[in-house]
Amino acid sequence: MNCREFVDFLMGYLEDELPDEQTLIFREHMRECPRCETYLDTYRETVRLGKSFCSDPDGPVPADVPEALVEAILVARRAGDH
Amino acid sequence: MTHPQDEDLLLRMRSGEEAAFEELVRTHGGRLLAVARRYLPSEDDARDAVQDAFLSAFKALPAFEGQAKLSTWLHRIAVNAALMKLRTRRRKPEQSIDDLLPGFLEDGHLEKPASEWMPVPLDLVERKEIAEIVRSNIARLPDNHRHVLLLRDIEEFDTEETAEMLEITPNAVKTRLHRARLALRELLEPHLRRSPE
Numbered sequence: 001m002n003c004r005e006f007v008d009f010l011m012g013y014l015e016d017e018l019p020d021e022q023t024l025i026f027r028e029h030m031r032e033c034p035r036c037e038t039y040l041d042t043y044r045e046t047v048r049l050g051k052s053f054c055s056d057p058d059g060p061v062p063a064d065v066p067e068a069l070v071e072a073i074l075v076a077r078r079a080g081d082h
Numbered sequence: 083m084t085h086p087q088d089e090d091l092l093l094r095m096r097s098g099e100e101a102a103f104e105e106l107v108r109t110h111g112g113r114l115l116a117v118a119r120r121y122l123p124s125e126d127d128a129r130d131a132v133q134d135a136f137l138s139a140f141k142a143l144p145a146f147e148g149q150a151k152l153s154t155w156l157h158r159i160a161v162n163a164a165l166m167k168l169r170t171r172r173r174k175p176e177q178s179i180d181d182l183l184p185g186f187l188e189d190g191h192l193e194k195p196a197s198e199w200m201p202v203p204l205d206l207v208e209r210k211e212i213a214e215i216v217r218s219n220i221a222r223l224p225d226n227h228r229h230v231l232l233l234r235d236i237e238e239f240d241t242e243e244t245a246e247m248l249e250i251t252p253n254a255v256k257t258r259l260h261r262a263r264l265a266l267r268e269l270l271e272p273h274l275r276r277s278p279e
Contacts, residue, residue: 007192007264011259035196039192041199045199046263046266049216050216050236053216053217069115070108073137074104076133077103
Protein backbone atom coordinates (compact mmCIF):
# COMPACT_ATOMS: atom_id res chain seq x y z
CA MET A 1 0.00 0.00 0.00
CA ASN A 2 1.28 3.50 -0.76
CA CYS A 3 0.21 6.84 0.76
CA ARG A 4 -2.38 7.52 -1.95
CA GLU A 5 -4.10 4.19 -1.27
CA PHE A 6 -3.82 4.83 2.47
CA VAL A 7 -5.72 8.12 2.02
CA ASP A 8 -8.32 6.37 -0.19
CA PHE A 9 -9.02 3.74 2.48
CA LEU A 10 -8.94 6.11 5.45
CA MET A 11 -12.67 6.53 5.95
CA GLY A 12 -13.35 2.82 5.46
CA TYR A 13 -10.72 2.09 8.13
CA LEU A 14 -12.13 4.59 10.62
CA GLU A 15 -15.68 3.33 10.07
CA ASP A 16 -14.52 -0.26 10.46
CA GLU A 17 -15.68 -1.18 6.97
CA LEU A 18 -12.47 -2.69 5.57
CA PRO A 19 -12.08 -6.45 5.20
CA ASP A 20 -9.66 -7.93 7.78
CA GLU A 21 -6.84 -8.42 5.31
CA GLN A 22 -7.02 -4.82 4.10
CA THR A 23 -7.11 -3.57 7.69
CA LEU A 24 -3.84 -5.40 8.37
CA ILE A 25 -2.21 -3.90 5.27
CA PHE A 26 -3.51 -0.45 6.26
CA ARG A 27 -2.04 -0.78 9.77
CA GLU A 28 1.25 -2.06 8.43
CA HIS A 29 1.56 1.01 6.20
CA MET A 30 0.73 3.26 9.15
CA ARG A 31 3.51 1.65 11.26
CA GLU A 32 6.03 2.26 8.50
CA CYS A 33 4.88 5.75 7.51
CA PRO A 34 4.66 8.27 10.37
CA ARG A 35 3.44 10.96 7.94
CA CYS A 36 0.38 8.85 7.14
CA GLU A 37 -0.21 8.27 10.84
CA THR A 38 -0.19 12.07 11.27
CA TYR A 39 -2.51 12.36 8.27
CA LEU A 40 -4.97 9.97 9.92
CA ASP A 41 -4.82 11.93 13.20
CA THR A 42 -5.53 15.23 11.45
CA TYR A 43 -8.35 13.69 9.35
CA ARG A 44 -9.93 12.49 12.59
CA GLU A 45 -9.38 15.92 14.15
CA THR A 46 -11.07 17.56 11.14
CA VAL A 47 -14.22 15.53 11.77
CA ARG A 48 -14.09 16.26 15.51
CA LEU A 49 -13.64 20.01 15.01
CA GLY A 50 -16.58 20.16 12.61
CA LYS A 51 -18.79 18.38 15.12
CA SER A 52 -17.73 20.38 18.15
CA PHE A 53 -17.88 23.81 16.55
CA CYS A 54 -20.88 23.49 14.27
CA SER A 55 -23.35 21.12 15.87
CA ASP A 56 -25.19 20.90 19.13
CA PRO A 57 -28.95 20.82 18.90
CA ASP A 58 -29.13 21.35 22.67
CA GLY A 59 -26.37 23.92 22.85
CA PRO A 60 -26.86 27.55 23.76
CA VAL A 61 -29.50 29.25 21.65
CA PRO A 62 -28.04 31.88 19.32
CA ALA A 63 -29.05 35.32 20.52
CA ASP A 64 -30.68 36.39 17.30
CA VAL A 65 -34.21 35.05 17.00
CA PRO A 66 -35.44 38.00 14.98
CA GLU A 67 -38.65 39.39 16.39
CA ALA A 68 -40.04 39.80 12.85
CA LEU A 69 -39.54 36.08 12.25
CA VAL A 70 -41.30 35.09 15.48
CA GLU A 71 -44.19 37.35 14.56
CA ALA A 72 -44.37 36.07 10.95
CA ILE A 73 -44.51 32.46 12.14
CA LEU A 74 -47.26 33.14 14.67
CA VAL A 75 -49.30 35.14 12.16
CA ALA A 76 -48.93 32.37 9.54
CA ARG A 77 -50.00 29.80 12.13
CA ARG A 78 -53.13 31.73 12.99
CA ALA A 79 -53.91 32.27 9.30
CA GLY A 80 -53.51 28.56 8.56
CA ASP A 81 -55.11 27.59 11.88
CA HIS A 82 -52.53 24.83 12.53
CA MET B 83 -43.18 8.22 25.78
CA THR B 84 -42.82 11.98 25.76
CA HIS B 85 -39.67 13.49 27.23
CA PRO B 86 -40.65 15.10 30.55
CA GLN B 87 -39.32 18.57 29.69
CA ASP B 88 -41.43 18.65 26.49
CA GLU B 89 -44.60 17.23 27.99
CA ASP B 90 -46.11 20.40 29.41
CA LEU B 91 -45.43 22.44 26.28
CA LEU B 92 -46.90 19.73 24.03
CA LEU B 93 -50.04 19.51 26.14
CA ARG B 94 -50.51 23.27 26.00
CA MET B 95 -49.99 23.38 22.22
CA ARG B 96 -52.40 20.50 21.70
CA SER B 97 -55.03 22.38 23.65
CA GLY B 98 -54.48 25.34 21.29
CA GLU B 99 -52.87 27.72 23.78
CA GLU B 100 -51.40 30.58 21.73
CA ALA B 101 -48.66 31.35 24.27
CA ALA B 102 -47.38 27.78 24.00
CA PHE B 103 -46.74 28.11 20.26
CA GLU B 104 -44.93 31.37 20.89
CA GLU B 105 -42.81 29.67 23.56
CA LEU B 106 -41.89 26.91 21.12
CA VAL B 107 -40.81 29.43 18.47
CA ARG B 108 -38.83 31.53 20.95
CA THR B 109 -37.16 28.51 22.53
CA HIS B 110 -36.13 26.75 19.31
CA GLY B 111 -36.27 29.47 16.63
CA GLY B 112 -32.70 30.72 17.02
CA ARG B 113 -31.21 27.26 16.90
CA LEU B 114 -33.25 26.31 13.83
CA LEU B 115 -32.25 29.54 12.11
CA ALA B 116 -28.59 28.65 12.73
CA VAL B 117 -29.26 25.23 11.11
CA ALA B 118 -30.99 26.78 8.08
CA ARG B 119 -28.17 29.30 7.61
CA ARG B 120 -25.70 26.43 7.21
CA TYR B 121 -27.49 25.43 3.99
CA LEU B 122 -28.91 28.69 2.69
CA PRO B 123 -26.59 31.63 2.11
CA SER B 124 -29.49 34.07 1.75
CA GLU B 125 -30.84 35.26 5.10
CA ASP B 126 -34.33 35.63 3.61
CA ASP B 127 -34.27 32.02 2.42
CA ALA B 128 -33.03 30.81 5.81
CA ARG B 129 -35.85 32.65 7.59
CA ASP B 130 -38.41 31.32 5.10
CA ALA B 131 -37.13 27.79 5.72
CA VAL B 132 -37.50 28.24 9.49
CA GLN B 133 -41.04 29.55 9.02
CA ASP B 134 -41.86 26.57 6.77
CA ALA B 135 -40.33 24.24 9.35
CA PHE B 136 -42.46 25.58 12.20
CA LEU B 137 -45.64 25.48 10.11
CA SER B 138 -44.87 21.84 9.16
CA ALA B 139 -44.21 21.07 12.80
CA PHE B 140 -47.50 22.64 13.94
CA LYS B 141 -49.32 20.59 11.31
CA ALA B 142 -47.57 17.37 12.36
CA LEU B 143 -48.01 18.03 16.06
CA PRO B 144 -51.04 15.73 16.55
CA ALA B 145 -49.00 12.83 15.15
CA PHE B 146 -45.87 13.58 17.19
CA GLU B 147 -45.67 10.79 19.72
CA GLY B 148 -42.58 11.95 21.52
CA GLN B 149 -40.25 9.15 20.46
CA ALA B 150 -37.60 11.81 19.99
CA LYS B 151 -37.00 14.97 21.96
CA LEU B 152 -38.90 17.94 20.62
CA SER B 153 -35.58 19.66 19.78
CA THR B 154 -34.37 16.64 17.75
CA TRP B 155 -37.68 16.39 15.91
CA LEU B 156 -37.69 20.10 15.06
CA HIS B 157 -34.06 19.93 13.98
CA ARG B 158 -34.86 17.26 11.42
CA ILE B 159 -37.87 19.19 10.12
CA ALA B 160 -35.70 22.34 9.77
CA VAL B 161 -33.02 20.49 7.80
CA ASN B 162 -35.68 19.11 5.46
CA ALA B 163 -37.22 22.57 5.03
CA ALA B 164 -33.80 24.05 4.23
CA LEU B 165 -33.08 21.30 1.67
CA MET B 166 -36.51 21.82 0.15
CA LYS B 167 -35.85 25.54 -0.18
CA LEU B 168 -32.48 24.79 -1.83
CA ARG B 169 -34.23 22.66 -4.45
CA THR B 170 -36.43 25.58 -5.44
CA ARG B 171 -33.36 27.75 -6.08
CA ARG B 172 -31.69 27.74 -9.48
CA ARG B 173 -28.75 25.39 -9.21
CA LYS B 174 -25.32 26.82 -9.82
CA PRO B 175 -23.09 24.71 -12.07
CA GLU B 176 -21.51 21.96 -9.95
CA GLN B 177 -18.18 23.10 -8.61
CA SER B 178 -15.31 20.63 -8.66
CA ILE B 179 -13.76 19.65 -5.36
CA ASP B 180 -10.60 18.34 -7.06
CA ASP B 181 -8.60 21.53 -6.52
CA LEU B 182 -9.09 21.19 -2.77
CA LEU B 183 -8.00 17.55 -2.50
CA PRO B 184 -4.50 16.45 -1.47
CA GLY B 185 -2.02 15.99 -4.32
CA PHE B 186 0.20 12.93 -4.79
CA LEU B 187 3.55 12.36 -6.43
CA GLU B 188 3.96 9.71 -9.11
CA ASP B 189 5.31 7.23 -6.55
CA GLY B 190 2.13 7.62 -4.47
CA HIS B 191 3.59 9.86 -1.72
CA LEU B 192 1.72 12.96 -0.63
CA GLU B 193 2.95 16.12 -2.36
CA LYS B 194 2.67 18.01 0.92
CA PRO B 195 3.32 15.65 3.84
CA ALA B 196 0.92 16.11 6.76
CA SER B 197 2.11 18.13 9.77
CA GLU B 198 1.02 17.69 13.35
CA TRP B 199 -1.68 20.11 14.49
CA MET B 200 -1.72 22.16 17.65
CA PRO B 201 -4.23 21.13 20.31
CA VAL B 202 -7.46 23.10 20.42
CA PRO B 203 -6.89 25.89 22.95
CA LEU B 204 -8.89 26.09 26.17
CA ASP B 205 -9.02 29.88 26.08
CA LEU B 206 -12.50 31.00 25.03
CA VAL B 207 -11.34 33.78 22.70
CA GLU B 208 -8.91 31.48 20.91
CA ARG B 209 -11.57 28.76 20.69
CA LYS B 210 -13.90 31.26 19.09
CA GLU B 211 -11.25 32.02 16.48
CA ILE B 212 -10.80 28.32 15.70
CA ALA B 213 -14.58 27.88 15.50
CA GLU B 214 -14.76 30.70 12.96
CA ILE B 215 -11.92 29.14 10.92
CA VAL B 216 -13.73 25.78 10.89
CA ARG B 217 -17.09 27.29 9.94
CA SER B 218 -15.72 29.58 7.23
CA ASN B 219 -13.77 26.73 5.64
CA ILE B 220 -16.76 24.40 5.68
CA ALA B 221 -18.55 27.20 3.81
CA ARG B 222 -15.81 27.09 1.13
CA LEU B 223 -16.62 23.48 0.17
CA PRO B 224 -18.63 22.99 -3.03
CA ASP B 225 -22.35 22.69 -2.20
CA ASN B 226 -22.79 19.05 -3.21
CA HIS B 227 -19.97 17.99 -0.87
CA ARG B 228 -20.71 20.52 1.88
CA HIS B 229 -24.30 19.32 2.22
CA VAL B 230 -23.18 15.73 2.72
CA LEU B 231 -20.60 16.77 5.31
CA LEU B 232 -23.19 18.87 7.17
CA LEU B 233 -25.78 16.10 7.19
CA ARG B 234 -23.41 13.29 8.18
CA ASP B 235 -20.81 14.91 10.44
CA ILE B 236 -22.64 17.91 11.84
CA GLU B 237 -26.33 16.99 11.93
CA GLU B 238 -25.37 13.32 12.49
CA PHE B 239 -27.85 11.68 10.12
CA ASP B 240 -26.73 8.23 8.98
CA THR B 241 -25.69 7.32 5.43
CA GLU B 242 -29.14 6.02 4.42
CA GLU B 243 -31.00 9.04 5.83
CA THR B 244 -28.57 11.41 4.13
CA ALA B 245 -28.94 9.61 0.81
CA GLU B 246 -32.72 9.87 1.07
CA MET B 247 -32.69 13.56 2.00
CA LEU B 248 -30.35 14.47 -0.86
CA GLU B 249 -31.88 12.01 -3.34
CA ILE B 250 -28.53 10.35 -4.09
CA THR B 251 -27.21 6.81 -3.52
CA PRO B 252 -25.61 5.71 -0.22
CA ASN B 253 -22.36 5.10 -2.12
CA ALA B 254 -22.39 8.66 -3.41
CA VAL B 255 -22.87 9.84 0.19
CA LYS B 256 -19.80 7.89 1.30
CA THR B 257 -17.61 9.11 -1.55
CA ARG B 258 -18.66 12.74 -1.14
CA LEU B 259 -18.25 12.61 2.63
CA HIS B 260 -14.68 11.31 2.37
CA ARG B 261 -13.75 13.89 -0.27
CA ALA B 262 -15.38 16.69 1.73
CA ARG B 263 -13.41 15.69 4.85
CA LEU B 264 -10.15 15.47 2.85
CA ALA B 265 -10.76 18.92 1.37
CA LEU B 266 -11.65 20.41 4.75
CA ARG B 267 -8.50 18.88 6.25
CA GLU B 268 -6.42 20.56 3.53
CA LEU B 269 -8.15 23.89 4.17
CA LEU B 270 -7.64 23.69 7.94
CA GLU B 271 -4.01 22.52 7.85
CA PRO B 272 -2.35 25.94 7.29
CA HIS B 273 -4.30 27.37 10.24
CA LEU B 274 -3.79 24.52 12.68
CA ARG B 275 -0.35 23.03 12.06
CA ARG B 276 2.18 23.41 14.86
CA SER B 277 4.73 26.09 14.21
CA PRO B 278 8.28 24.72 13.89
CA GLU B 279 10.10 24.84 17.26
